[in-house]
Amino acid sequence: MKTVAIYSSKGGVGKTATAVNLAYAASVSGQRTLLCDMDSQGAASYYFRIKAKKKFNSDKLLDGDIARNIRGTDFSGLDLLPAHFSFRNLDLALNELSKKKRRQALAKLFAPFAEEYDILFLDCPPNLTLLSENIIEAADILVCPVVPTTLSLIALEQLLKLFKKLNADRNKIIAFFSMVERRKSMHLATMDKYSKYPLFLKTFIPYLAEIEKMGILRQPVGATARQSPAARQYEKLWQEVLQRGEPV
Amino acid sequence: MIEQIPSSIFFVDADFDVAAIALRLDGDYAVSEEEVDRGEEEFLDTFEWGLYWSGLALARRGRRYRLFSADGVVLGEGKGPRRKRPFWWDFPDGPIRDGITAGADIRALCPKLRMSRVRRSFHLLNVDEKTVLRLWLDHVVVGGDNQGPVEQTQLRLAAIRGYEHEYQAVRRLLQAEGLGQLVDGMHFLDPVFAGAGITVESVGSKTVVILERDISMGDGLRQVGLAVLGDIRRNLPGTIEDIDTEFLHDLRISLRRTRSLLTLFCKVFPEIHCNHYRSEFRWITQTTGKVRDSDVYLLKEGEYRSMLPASLHSGLDGFVRGMRAYRSREFRAMKKQLTSPRLARLLKDWQHFLENLPQPAEVAGRDLLCRNFAAKAVRKRFRKILAEGEKLGPDSPDTMLHALRIEAKKLRYLLEFFHSLFPAEDVILLVKHLKKLQNNLGDYNDLSVQQEMLGTFRSPVRVEDPKQVLVIAAALGGLVVRLADRQRQVRGEFDSTFADFSGDESRELVQRITRPAEDDHFSAGEGGRQ
Numbered sequence: 001m002k003t004v005a006i007y008s009s010k011g012g013v014g015k016t017a018t019a020v021n022l023a024y025a026a027s028v029s030g031q032r033t034l035l036c037d038m039d040s041q042g043a044a045s046y047y048f049r050i051k052a053k054k055k056f057n058s059d060k061l062l063d064g065d066i067a068r069n070i071r072g073t074d075f076s077g078l079d080l081l082p083a084h085f086s087f088r089n090l091d092l093a094l095n096e097l098s099k100k101k102r103r104q105a106l107a108k109l110f111a112p113f114a115e116e117y118d119i120l121f122l123d124c125p126p127n128l129t130l131l132s133e134n135i136i137e138a139a140d141i142l143v144c145p146v147v148p149t150t151l152s153l154i155a156l157e158q159l160l161k162l163f164k165k166l167n168a169d170r171n172k173i174i175a176f177f178s179m180v181e182r183r184k185s186m187h188l189a190t191m192d193k194y195s196k197y198p199l200f201l202k203t204f205i206p207y208l209a210e211i212e213k214m215g216i217l218r219q220p221v222g223a224t225a226r227q228s229p230a231a232r233q234y235e236k237l238w239q240e241v242l243q244r245g246e247p248v
Numbered sequence: 249m250i251e252q253i254p255s256s257i258f259f260v261d262a263d264f265d266v267a268a269i270a271l272r273l274d275g276d277y278a279v280s281e282e283e284v285d286r287g288e289e290e291f292l293d294t295f296e297w298g299l300y301w302s303g304l305a306l307a308r309r310g311r312r313y314r315l316f317s318a319d320g321v322v323l324g325e326g327k328g329p330r331r332k333r334p335f336w337w338d339f340p341d342g343p344i345r346d347g348i349t350a351g352a353d354i355r356a357l358c359p360k361l362r363m364s365r366v367r368r369s370f371h372l373l374n375v376d377e378k379t380v381l382r383l384w385l386d387h388v389v390v391g392g393d394n395q396g397p398v399e400q401t402q403l404r405l406a407a408i409r410g411y412e413h414e415y416q417a418v419r420r421l422l423q424a425e426g427l428g429q430l431v432d433g434m435h436f437l438d439p440v441f442a443g444a445g446i447t448v449e450s451v452g453s454k455t456v457v458i459l460e461r462d463i464s465m466g467d468g469l470r471q472v473g474l475a476v477l478g479d480i481r482r483n484l485p486g487t488i489e490d491i492d493t494e495f496l497h498d499l500r501i502s503l504r505r506t507r508s509l510l511t512l513f514c515k516v517f518p519e520i521h522c523n524h525y526r527s528e529f530r531w532i533t534q535t536t537g538k539v540r541d542s543d544v545y546l547l548k549e550g551e552y553r554s555m556l557p558a559s560l561h562s563g564l565d566g567f568v569r570g571m572r573a574y575r576s577r578e579f580r581a582m583k584k585q586l587t588s589p590r591l592a593r594l595l596k597d598w599q600h601f602l603e604n605l606p607q608p609a610e611v612a613g614r615d616l617l618c619r620n621f622a623a624k625a626v627r628k629r630f631r632k633i634l635a636e637g638e639k640l641g642p643d644s645p646d647t648m649l650h651a652l653r654i655e656a657k658k659l660r661y662l663l664e665f666f667h668s669l670f671p672a673e674d675v676i677l678l679v680k681h682l683k684k685l686q687n688n689l690g691d692y693n694d695l696s697v698q699q700e701m702l703g704t705f706r707s708p709v710r711v712e713d714p715k716q717v718l719v720i721a722a723a724l725g726g727l728v729v730r731l732a733d734r735q736r737q738v739r740g741e742f743d744s745t746f747a748d749f750s751g752d753e754s755r756e757l758v759q760r761i762t763r764p765a766e767d768d769h770f771s772a773g774e775g776g777r778q
Contacts, residue, residue: 072408
């Protein structure tokens with residue numbers, strides 16, 4: 001099982017849309033996929049119309065009570081571990097663990113699923129905390145959506161700094177431009193300046209109404225229309241992530 | 249541990265109303281029909297139902313294939329080979345290829361059942377319009393067994409992880425209606441096969457004969473002979489059609505078994521002239537030899553390739569091309585003989601001979617129990633193996649090993665023919681020991697034959713380029729060296745293999761197997777002349 005974290009410390013860069021659509025693309029290509037919604041807002045769970053069981057919370061998550069809280073989505077080969085409101089306190093709960101355990105806690109939690117799933121996606125909340133360190137530890141690939149704006153690039157820079165601080169392998173990071181509006185000259189100029197760096201993938205995700213509509217239709221763009229431009233773009237993005245990270 | 253997702257199949261009427269399920273459940277549910285899929289579908293399996301016995305089913309519509317588990321769950325689907333009877337290696341990488349490899353082995357996948365199918369897919373939705381249960385209504389029509397087409401409708405439920413409550417609720421609902429259900433251990437195609445009059449034969453290339461414990465020698469031999477004749481007839485059409493290499497392989501086993509039986513007949517009924525059958529069965533066995541040999545070399549292509557450095561692979565390709573051409577030529581010749589009136593007459597006469605074997609009353613003094621006769625034959629053959637094996641030294645000629653191999657084979661046939669008359673566990677154990685010896689002797693012989701053939705093979709394909717001739721010669725030379733090394737190694741293992749076989753355990757097993765039962769009215773020593 002390869003773990004792919006969709007991560008950025010900045011909010012509103014399209015993390016959840018990326019996680020949902022890449023997970024869908026992976027499952028359609030035959031990989032047994034689990035998407036873990038780590039964000040207490042539960043947007044990924046909402047997109048799949050899945051609610052967590054009443055007794056599920058962050059304590060249960062950290063206790064390893066995961067298997068019976070995983071739920072099947074409407075799509076074959078794609079399961080979801082739904083978010084819970086209590087996940088907002090995950091950092092506090094991680095902090096309570098012994099110093100030795102706390103950074104690897106997440107990686108250990110998902111290790112028992114290695115046989116059952118080919119790919120584990122982590123849809124991460126926007127922060128730079130102990131949870132982020134856990135995510136960096138657990139992930140084989142860290143996909144970072146970057147809106148071609150200054151603030152989003154700063155978030156990427158912060159991530160690189162954190163990697164350095166943790167002495168983590170920078171090759172894990174894969175960035176791509178997200179929510180690109182080609183009519184905005186700033187977007188084009190930023191992409192022009194940064195896309196030469198090998199950190200960035202060639203594929204970018206444009207700002208498209210059909211991605212916005214996921215909130216209304218509550219399903220991945222590929223499930224609504226497999227051949228739509230957005231679905232094709234996510235499919236392409238997944239292929240490039242696969243190629244770059246060789247996760248399978 | 250991998251979470252098992254429950255599923256079940258119910259037998260329903262063709263007009264079963266799936267939408268009505270939602271109305272009868274407690275809570276706010278709806279059923280949505282997702283798609284209707286209709287068309288002609290055929291199910292493929294090996295001659296011996298290898299996929300069925302592995303708990304699988306492979307369906308095909310045009311070039312679209314779908315692999316099912318025994319409980320009807322789709323394990324994989326996708327585009328596959330165009331050929332009528334594909335092999336597992338014709339499939340692209342993926343779950344279908346991975347799933348069928350072990351069950352299909354080297355056998356072709358042949359169409360076994362053709363059906364017209366209408367599959368309607370449904371989702372049970374909860375109040376959030378989330379799918380909480382998948383349902384399929386499969387209506388199939390198959391050609392019946394002399395009674396016109398057979399129709400059947402199955403409703404399949406597949407739970408969704410985390411929503412088992414809804415699965416159980418619907419299941420209870422259907423059970424309360426008294427609907428029939430596919431029980432655990434049943435294959436989802438079983439009811440369709442039963443309706444269509446298709447019998448799934450048990451796995452194995454040899455028909456297993458169960459003889460009554462007190463059967464007379466004549467009747468026992470007749471039953472075994474007819475069963476082996478059945479194996480010959482079973483494998484003949486597939487050999488002639490060249491469906492896969494196993495038909496010919498199994499045909500040759502049946503022919504050799506027949507010849508071994510003939511030796512027993514000649515001993516038991518010396519007044520009956522078996523010579524005609526002996527020479528005719530020798531003729532047909534020899535007719536099939538060259539094609540089988542070339543099959544063996546072609547099946548070993550991958551193994552040979554791994555023995556050679558990459559620089560000699562093109563030479564091996566040249567050899568394989570030549571071997572294929574040689575096989576085609578020899579196959580045409582073999583097919584001519586297998587479809588000849590001579591063989592048809594031989595099989596007909598042989599059947600007549602077996603069915604009209606003299607009754608014990610007609611052959612005085614032969615009213616022996618088959619069990620005693622078989623026991624004596626086993627004992628004699630075992631002793632002969634021990635005697636011949638003990639004579640073998642490190643410098644003994646290959647002919648002595650060959651002779652021992654034949655004796656071991658004869659013992660194996662005896663144990664297989666008459667196994668039902670002996671204590672089952674002892675026979676299984678003795679055969680297990682015997683197999684190890686046979687493998688050693690068989691490997692030695694195969695390696696010897698291969699070296700000789702590779703050293704003398706003359707390809708019917710003319711190779712003009714002298715460089716290519718050299719590369720082929722180098723590849724074959726390389727193989728001969730590797731095979732000779734391996735043969736020396738196998739020869740070195742003979743002493744310990746034989747010592748294991750000839751040890752006390754095998755001797756005790758033979759004693760137990762051949763010990764006469766207390767209620768027998770013949771002691772082994774009183775058996776007929778042999």
